[in-house]
Amino acid sequence: MLRKLSDGLLAGFMVSFGSAIFLACDVKYVGAFLFCIALVVICNEGYNLFTGKVGYMVENHKKEDFSLLLIGLFGNAVVTCLAGMAIAYAVPEIGEKALVLCTAKLEQEFFQTLIRAIFCGILMYLAVCLFKEHHTPLGIFFCIPVFSLSGYEHSIANMFYFGASGIVSLEAFKFICVAILGNSIGGMLFPVLKLPRKLGNK
Numbered sequence: 625m626l627r628k629l630s631d632g633l634l635a636g637f638m639v640s641f642g643s644a645i646f647l648a649c650d651v652k653y654v655g656a657f658l659f660c661i662a663l664v665v666i667c668n669e670g671y672n673l674f675t676g677k678v679g680y681m682v683e684n685h686k687k688e689d690f691s692l693l694l695i696g697l698f699g700n701a702v703v704t705c706l707a708g709m710a711i712a713y714a715v716p717e718i719g720e721k722a723l724v725l726c727t728a729k730l731e732q733e734f735f736q737t738l739i740r741a742i743f744c745g746i747l748m749y750l751a752v753c754l755f756k757e758h759h760t761p762l763g764i765f766f767c768i769p770v771f772s773l774s775g776y777e778h779s780i781a782n783m784f785y786f787g788a789s790g791i792v793s794l795e796a797f798k799f800i801c802v803a804i805l806g807n808s809i810g811g812m813l814f815p816v817l818k819l820p821r822k823l824g825n826k
Contacts, residue, residue, distance in 0.1 A: 628692045631672035632699020636780070638662040638671065639700065640707035643784040646772060647721045656772035663764045667755045672696035674804075675780055679749035679811035682819070697804070700780045708787025722788035729782070730795050734802060737777055741803045744776035745810020753814075779803035 642662030649655030666673050674697040681689060712719030729737070747767040754763030771778060782803050786796050 625692065625695060628672050628695045629699050631670065632674075632696035633703050634669070634699075635666050635671035635673040635676075635696065636700040636703025637707065638665050639673065639780045640704050640711070640784050643704070643708075643781045644711050644715075644718060644788075646781075647718045647725070647785075647788070648715070652773065653769070656769035657765070659772055660764050660768045663751060663768055664761055667752060667761070667764065672699065673780065674700050675745065675748040675778060675807050675811060676752040678745070678808050679752070679815050682812050682815035701783050704780055704783040705787035708784040709790075712788040712790065719788050719790065722785045723790065726782075726786050726789040726791050726796070729777075729785075730791075730799060732799075737799060737802045738806045738809075740775060741777040741779065741806020742810035742813070743774070744771045744778050745807035746813055747771045747776070747810075748778070748807065749811045749814055777803045777806060779807045 639662050642659040645658045645661075646652075646655040649658065663673075663676070665671070666676065672692070672695075674693065677693055677696060681693060708722065712722060732740075747770055751763040751767035754760055779800060782800055786792075786800065
């Protein structure tokens with residue numbers, strides 16, 4: 625459990641680096657591409673990122689697996705929120721951009737956020753799946769820019785953005801919860817749809 629918490633904290637740091645560079649870049653296409661460094665390191669090092677692990681709960685859903693997933697989520701949340709606040713203090717321009725971004729996010733309706741988060745969850749699962757099962761980072765370098773440029777909602781990155789924005793409210797908490805729900809649904813969707821194929825091959 626301590627290892628999973630540590631891996632969750634480390635994953636939070638990597639997402640923070642990716643989120644910070646995404647906000648810092650004036651050219652959003654460059655920022656979306658550089659965000660990939662976060663998942664490249666996370667996948668290579670085996671860090672515990674909630675959005676990269678939740679899809680695999682379809683096949684591995686013992687009580688211990690859920691506990692470790694939640695521990696990773698806790699570690700992700702702690703680091704991204706604190707890192708967001710720290711980087712906004714050190715680089716005020718990033719905090720200002722985060723405030724604009726998060727203010728717009730809070731204007732979204734529930735189902736807008738949920739659908740955006742579901743599509744992000746699908747892309748995260750595909751990126752990790754291609755890396756784990758086919759040993760290629762190509763999924764990362766395509767899926768991450770796609771969700772970043774499409775405006776899809778990544779719950780862990782959003783924790784960084786809200787930390788950097790300085791917005792602390794019940795509405796922000798609800799937004800993050802909806803994003804987590806959507807990422808979970810999206811992450812599990814393809815594994816569920818793939819079950820008949822796996823059962824047919826047995």
